[in-house]
Amino acid sequence: MKDSKIFKKNIIIYVLLIFIFLAYLAIFYFVLKKRSICIIKAICHIPCPSCGVSRAYVSLFKGDIKASFYYHPLFWLYPVLGFICIFRNLKYINPIFKSKIFWISVLLLLLGVYIYRLIYVFPNDIFF
Ligand SMILES: [Zn+2]
Numbered sequence: 628m629k630d631s632k633i634f635k636k637n638i639i640i641y642v643l644l645i646f647i648f649l650a651y652l653a654i655f656y657f658v659l660k661k662r663s664i665c666i667i668k669a670i671c672h673i674p675c676p677s678c679g680v681s682r683a684y685v686s687l688f689k690g691d692i693k694a695s696f697y698y699h700p701l702f703w704l705y706p707v708l709g710f711i712c713i714f715r716n717l718k719y720i721n722p723i724f725k726s727k728i729f730w731i732s733v734l735l736l737l738l739g740v741y742i743y744r745l746i747y748v749f750p751n752d753i754f755f
Pocket of ligand 1: 665666667668674675676677678679
C-alpha cells in the first residue's frame with residue numbers, strides 16, 4: 628500500500644484516539660474532579676509510571692505548562708509513542724518502530740523519571 632493511503636487510514640485512527648482521550652479528560656476534570664482513577668494506585672497504594680498524565684494534560688489545556696511538567700514530565704511522550712505505533716507502516720516511521728535502541732531508550736527514560744518521581748515528588752506515597 629502507498630504511504631499516502633496508509634497515512635490517510637491511520638490518521639483517522641489517531642484523530643479518533645485523540646477525541647477519546649479528550650472525552651476521558653473532560654470526564655476526569657468535570658465529573659471526577661481530578662481525583663485519581665488509577666487502578667494500580669488503588670490496589671498497591673503506589674503511583675504507576677503514568678500517574679499524573681491526565682492532570683498534566685488538564686493543566687496544559689488550561690495554559691499552565693509548568694504545572695503540566697510538574698504532574699508528569701513525560702506527558703508529551705505518550706502521543707508521540709501512539710503516533711509511532713499507529714503510523715508504524717509508513718516508510719519513515721517504520722525504522723523507528725523497529726529500533727530496539729529507541730524502545731529501550733524510551734523504557735529507560737520512563738523508568739528513570741518514574742524512580743525520580745517516586746523518590747522526590749511522591750516520597751510519602753511509596754511507603755503509605
Ligand atoms: Zn497511575
